Amino acid sequence: MERQVAAVRRFNRTVTQRIGALDDAYMARARPLAQARLLWEIGPGGAEVAALRARLGLDSGHLSRLLRALEGDGLVTVGPSDRAGDDARVRHARLTDAGRAEWTELDERSDRFAQSILEPLAGPHRERLVAAMAEVERLLVSSMVVIEPCPPGDPRARACVRAYAREVARRFDDGFDPALSSPVDDADLTPPAGLFLLATLNAEPVGCGAVKLRPDAPAEIKRVWVAGTVRGLGVGRRLLAELERHAAQRGRRRVRLDTNRNLTEAIALYRSAGYREVEPFNTERYAHHWFEKRLAPRVER
Amino acid sequence: MERQVAAVRRFNRTVTQRIGALDDAYMARARPLAQARLLWEIGPGGAEVAALRARLGLDSGHLSRLLRALEGDGLVTVGPSDRAGDDARVRHARLTDAGRAEWTELDERSDRFAQSILEPLAGPHRERLVAAMAEVERLLVSSMVVIEPCPPGDPRARACVRAYAREVARRFDDGFDPALSSPVDDADLTPPAGLFLLATLNAEPVGCGAVKLRPDAPAEIKRVWVAGTVRGLGVGRRLLAELERHAAQRGRRRVRLDTNRNLTEAIALYRSAGYREVEPFNTERYAHHWFEKRLAPRVER
DNA sequence: CAGGATTCCTGACTAAAGTCAGCTTTATGG
DNA sequence: CCATAAAGCTGACTTTAGTCAGGAATCCTG
Structure with a gap:
């Protein structure tokens, strides 16, 4: 068990910290990280404000302000749901054309970042990394059940x-x-x-x-x-x-x-x-x- | 390649993000995260200020201020190297007894966090997770060469x-x-x-x-x-x-x-x-x- | 339809993080 | 020994993040 704990800690340290920090750096363009993350999370299909709050774990006031900032930059519009009969208190955030462009940019950056991780590795190592990542992901997910x-x-x-x-x-x-x-x-x-x-x-x-x-x-x-x-x-x-x-x-x-x-x-x-x-x-x-x-x-x- | 990129991205998202955030939460006690990290990084053996700056990637002014804060709380002392003949511009940060106690606490928290990840898993799954984590770590390290x-x-x-x-x-x-x-x-x-x-x-x-x-x-x-x-x-x-x-x-x-x-x-x-x-x-x-x-x-x- | 619950918003803050110019002290190479 | 470089510190900011109390609009329930 001690050995296992040590292994998990080493993993947390090198992987989580380093990759995490780099991922953030790739994500944040000129924009504060929280805004970039929010923009990303809204996605091309839009999302309900309540869902965003839950997914990102943000305070309601904080989230509102972030939405206002993105709205101010013309990237997002927030309004009632488009379907009639829906709860009119629940608001829906949607990307504008400019927002969609920005989202695409973030998506591409994320791709490039993933590529930059894979690229220095030779083919077989690459495949092993992907397999091990999938395994870690599955097992961690299960430990979160x-x-x-x-x-x-x-x-x-x-x-x-x-x-x-x-x-x-x-x-x-x-x-x-x-x-x-x-x-x-x-x-x-x-x-x-x-x-x-x-x-x-x-x-x-x-x-x-x-x-x-x-x-x-x-x-x-x-x-x-x-x-x-x-x-x-x-x-x-x-x-x-x-x-x-x-x-x-x-x-x-x-x-x-x-x-x-x-x-x-x-x-x-x-x-x-x-x-x-x-x-x-x-x-x-x-x-x-x-x-x-x-x-x-x-x-x- | 596309499939591999997608796998890496999924990994970054679920693992890096979630574990990273939790790790931070475990790390930060009453103290701001940056201070806790710094205290941790100094470690029981002490460290040179320049090395800390490099490892944590902090601005010189910011690091100085963090050190002053830890000094103010009586957790750290900063002084010239103890070995005579060393460059006297290079300063050395050391933990006080109180600082060492705090470090130990952080160490134990880190252990507990690792355990909390392993604990819900049954034995064989646990071993698989540890093995996969080690593999991911090794390969990521190699991709950073x-x-x-x-x-x-x-x-x-x-x-x-x-x-x-x-x-x-x-x-x-x-x-x-x-x-x-x-x-x-x-x-x-x-x-x-x-x-x-x-x-x-x-x-x-x-x-x-x-x-x-x-x-x-x-x-x-x-x-x-x-x-x-x-x-x-x-x-x-x-x-x-x-x-x-x-x-x-x-x-x-x-x-x-x-x-x-x-x-x-x-x-x-x-x-x-x-x-x-x-x-x-x-x-x-x-x-x-x-x-x-x-x-x-x-x-x- | 009154009264309470929800959902989201704004105002008013505080705390933390990060930046930059300039200063002091110590080394180092002619 | 002097000019220059390097290490680290301080002051004086700006930007982000995060918190909390209320308030308007909408809904649900009896």
Whole structure:
């Protein structure tokens, strides 16, 4: 671990600092960095002011002033949304022609900067750098995924469950009709009857998982799903572990689940997480495999 | 190439930006970021003011003021070097006990930050991240190596040649006595009689190479050396290519060199760069292999 | 439709960063 | 020993960044 920490620190120092500083220098033209970044973030398609504030993490007053500055330079116009019926409080920033030209310039500079990094390297090294960068990026992204309890009625939770249903419908041999599957009630996934976990990346939902805690039955895990964009990065495993931890904490000694034979990664995950296949314990229409795992009793924490 | 540029840009954006910002946040305690960075950079061993200025890229006035601020807080003392005989204009910054305590705190924060990146990842992913980070770092470092012509009498050039002699003395079966080797005159490596190239990383010399251009003989390459810290990153290949380019530009159609059998990486490099082994063309005491390469005639540029 | 919540804006600041000219002290090369 | 250069300091700025309290317009909810 110590060695790993040292490696991460060295990386932060050389890469983050140096590249970061250079990137800023390339970005800032005659303009203050914050303005350049904002212009960039608005982009050719325009953006809502609220979204910009969230993405750049700026104070509302500060952002307003930056927008006024860009407006003053004739690069941006800020006005209400063009679609009628939209919330008229929400304002929309758009690039003018001059702004678009400036944006293109920034885009090209960014390209040139990336090229200047690749250019001194010989072909194979170049390919290795790109591959390693992609790997770092993927893994860092996955380490930024946050998992927390969430009411199953939350819109983000609903979005995940819908995505889950869509995917399952695509992958099951005979499609998926929710009406034929045993239904799950929101109340069963709300503490203390159960728990729904939501995985988010930068506040965007990217996964979910739930556990049902019936009074004197084994805990039952449902709806473990991970978005394609972060699959293969251990998010599923983290969700599962978190659900098991919760069940153990609530005194359950066993946890079980059923799954479809086409969900091969899920089955692999369950096996490698210590689940053993058992006889069917329900009559779920779409299930082919039933798993169970014994939990070590855990102290309340 | 386009795909690679896009990958680098995505990396710059997500990794550099996010990690960079977080790193700053961890670094800055109650103190302004620039002060914290400076304190960190001074380190437990102290540092010369000029070195700090170079490393942090700060204006002399700005740095002075930052030092005064840290001095005012009792964290740093600035005075002349402790060794007698040193240049008394050069001032040396040292941490006080309080400053050392603060430094330790920053060090621990940096550790904690690195841990917070690793912690959400499962073991194997963690190892992959560390490996990928190391790879990115090495390759980026290599892409920051600058190769340029340099007078062979320059102190940095001399340092490289000394390092070359030391290494060669260690690796040759029978040591290396410069007196027994055919001597190379500085004048032969100075334009137009020849060329000496220096490879530097952040202004530190990390490699060299030279070519001798006798009037009507093939160009002869000498003293290609790369420091251990950047070996395996294509610096040797770049040096070689640059020397060949120069020879071609000066009208030479062939370039040759001799080498010792123990310099296996060098031999592999020459072969893969298109050199073919030829009969001995000189009586160099330490040479076992003689190589030659035909150059494509190149237009002046 | 009243009252509260949202969204964005402005005014009035403070803090930090960065710039530049000129000064003092110390080295160095004839 | 003198002229010149180099290292670092101070004073006197300007520019950016960031904060916070209110205020107008718009929306939502009962």
